[in-house]
Amino acid sequence: MQKKWTLQKAKEIFDxxxxxxxxxxxxxxxxxxxxxxxxxxxxxxxxxxxxPENCSYCPQSxxxxxxxxxxxxxxxxxxxxxxxLAKEAGSSRFCMGAAWRGPRDEDLSIVCEMVSEVKKLGLxxxxxxxxxxxxxxxxxxxxxxDFYNHNIDTSPEFYDKIITTRTFEDRLKTLExxxxxxxxxxxxxxxxxxxxxxxxxNMLVSLANLDEQPExxxxxxxxxxxxxxxxxxxxxxxxxxxxxxxxxxxLMPKSYVRLSAGREQxxxxxxxxxxxxxxxxxxxxxxxxxxxxxxxxQDNQLFKRLGLEKLTI
Ligand code: SAM
Ligand code: DTB
Ligand code: SF4
Numbered sequence: 001m002q003k004k005w006t007l008q009k010a011k012e013i014f015d016x017x018x019x020x021x022x023x024x025x026x027x028x029x030x031x032x033x034x035x036x037x038x039x040x041x042x043x044x045x046x047x048x049x050x051x052p053e054n055c056s057y058c059p060q061s062x063x064x065x066x067x068x069x070x071x072x073x074x075x076x077x078x079x080x081x082x083x084x085l086a087k088e089a090g091s092s093r094f095c096m097g098a099a100w101r102g103p104r105d106e107d108l109s110i111v112c113e114m115v116s117e118v119k120k121l122g123l124x125x126x127x128x129x130x131x132x133x134x135x136x137x138x139x140x141x142x143x144x145x146d147f148y149n150h151n152i153d154t155s156p157e158f159y160d161k162i163i164t165t166r167t168f169e170d171r172l173k174t175l176e177x178x179x180x181x182x183x184x185x186x187x188x189x190x191x192x193x194x195x196x197x198x199x200x201x202n203m204l205v206s207l208a209n210l211d212e213q214p215e216x217x218x219x220x221x222x223x224x225x226x227x228x229x230x231x232x233x234x235x236x237x238x239x240x241x242x243x244x245x246x247x248x249x250x251l252m253p254k255s256y257v258r259l260s261a262g263r264e265q266x267x268x269x270x271x272x273x274x275x276x277x278x279x280x281x282x283x284x285x286x287x288x289x290x291x292x293x294x295x296x297x298q299d300n301q302l303f304k305r306l307g308l309e310k311l312t313i
Contacts, residue, residue: 005208005251010201014247018239022277025246028253029278037311038303039256039281041093041126042086045289046114047073047107051099053130053165055153056229057190057222059290060099066227068290073098076113083118086285089296092313094118095126095149095186097289101166102131105139112143119144124313126186131166132174137181147216148178149186155202158195179212186216188258191244192236193222200244208251216281217248217255221262223291238266242273249278256281264294268302275306 013021029035049070054063083094096114103111108129115125127140128149140148152171153159159168178185187210189203207214221241224231248257258281259274266274286295294302303309 005205007198007202007205010205010208010247010251011198013250014197014201014243018243021243021246022273025249025278026276028250029280032253033280034311036308037280038275038308039093039258039311040091040284041095041258041281042089042091042285043095043097043283043288044074044079044082044086045071045099045287046079046096046111047071047098047100048290049099052101053163055163057162057193057225058228059225061228064225064227064229066225073107073110076110076117079114080117080121083121083123087121087123089285090310091123091284092311093124093126093147094121095128095147095283097128097149098130100130102133103129103136105136108136108139112139115140115143115145119146122313128186130174131170132177134177134180137174137177137183141181141183145183147184147186149216149218150174150178151187151189151218151220152203152206153189154193154195155199156206157202158193158199162193175210184216185210185212185214186218187214188216188218188220188248188260190220190222190261191241192233192262193230194233197240197243200240201247204244204248204251207248213252213255215255216258217252218258218260218281219245219248219279220260221265223261223265223288225291238270238273242270242277245274245279246277258282261288261291261293264292268305271302272306275308280311 126147259279
C-alpha cells in the first residue's frame with residue numbers, strides 16, 4: 001500500500017521556492033524515468049458533439065452553442081487509417097474519445113472492434129467514453145484495451161462549479177470499474193477554470209491517494225471555447241501551472257505526467273519548464289479531440305531544440 005499524502009504536506013511542497021521545487025521534482029523524475037524521453041499519444045474523436053453532460057469547459061456539450069460540427073460514431077476502417085498515420089508519425093499510444101455520458105453496449109461493441117484493430121498495429125490503446133459499468137470495462141479489457149481515460153477534472157470541492165450532471169463520486173466509481181477489469185488508468189484534470197491553488201493541490205492529492213495511482217496523469221490547461229461558460233476565464237499564472245506539474249511528479253513518482261490540452265497557447269519556454277518539472281508525455285498531432293494542438297513539425301522542432309526524444313514501446 002503506497003503512502004497517503006496529506007493536504008498539508010502537499011501544500012508545503014507546492015509552496016517551496018520555485019527553483020527548489022523544480023529541483024526536487026527533477027530528482028524524483030530521474031529516479032524513475034529517463035529524463036530526456038517523452039511518451040507521445042495521438043487523439044482521435046470517434047464520436048463528436050451532442051453530449052448530454054454540462055461540463056462548463058467542453059466544446060462538445062449539447063448545453064452550449066459552440067458551433068461544433070456533430071459527427072456520429074466513426075466507421076472502424078476510418079479509425080484504423082488514422083491510427084496507422086499516428087504510428088507512422090511516431091506515436092506510441094492511440095486514444096479514441098467519444099462525447100457520451102457513457103456508451104450503450106451496442107456502440108461499445110463497435111469501439112471494442114476499433115480497440116482490437118488498433119492494437120494489432122502495435123500501438124498502445126486508450127479510450128475515453130464517459131461513465132462505465134463493470135461489464136463494459138470487462139468488454140474493453142477483453143478487446144485488448146490498455147488504458148481508460150477518465151478525468152476527475154478538478155478538486156472534489158470545486159467540482160460542482162464546473163459540472164452538475166454527474167458527480168465526483170460517479171467518476172470515482174468508473175475508475176474503480178476500470179481497475180477491477182484490469183485496465184490501466186489515465187486520470188487527471190484541467191487547470192485554469194477559476195479554481196484556487198488549494199483546489200489544484202486537492203485534485204492531485206485525490207489522484208495520488210487512489211488505491212493505485214493512475215499510470216497516466218493528463219494535466220490540461222483550459223482551452224477557452226467560445227460559447228461555453230468558461231470562455232472568458234482568466235488565465236492561470238504560468239508558474240502556478242509549472243508548480244502543479246512538479247507537485248504531480250513528486251506525489252506520483254511512477255506515473256507519466258502528460259502536458260495535455262492547451263500547449264498551443266504555451267510558449268516553448270513554459271513547456272520546457274514543465275518538462276523540467278517532470279512532465280514526460282504529450283498529445284502529438286495537429287488536433288486534440290476537436291481543438292487545435294501544435295502541428296507535428298513544431299513539436300519535432302521543439303524536441304530537437306530541447307534534446308528530447310520520443311519514447312518507443
Ligand atoms: N466524454 C468523456 C468524458 O468526459 O469522460 C471523454 C471525452 S472528454 C472531452 C475528455 C477530457 O477532455 C475531459 O475530461 C477534460 O479534462 C478534457 N477537456 C475537454 N474540453 C477541454 C478544454 N476546453 N480544455 C482543456 N481540456 C478539456
Ligand atoms: C485529456 O485529459 N485531454 C484530452 C484527452 N484526455 C481525451 C482531451 C483534450 C480535449 C481538448 C478539447 C477538444 O479537443 O475538444
Ligand atoms: Fe461530454 Fe466529456 Fe465533454 Fe463532458 S467532457 S461534455 S462528458 S464530451
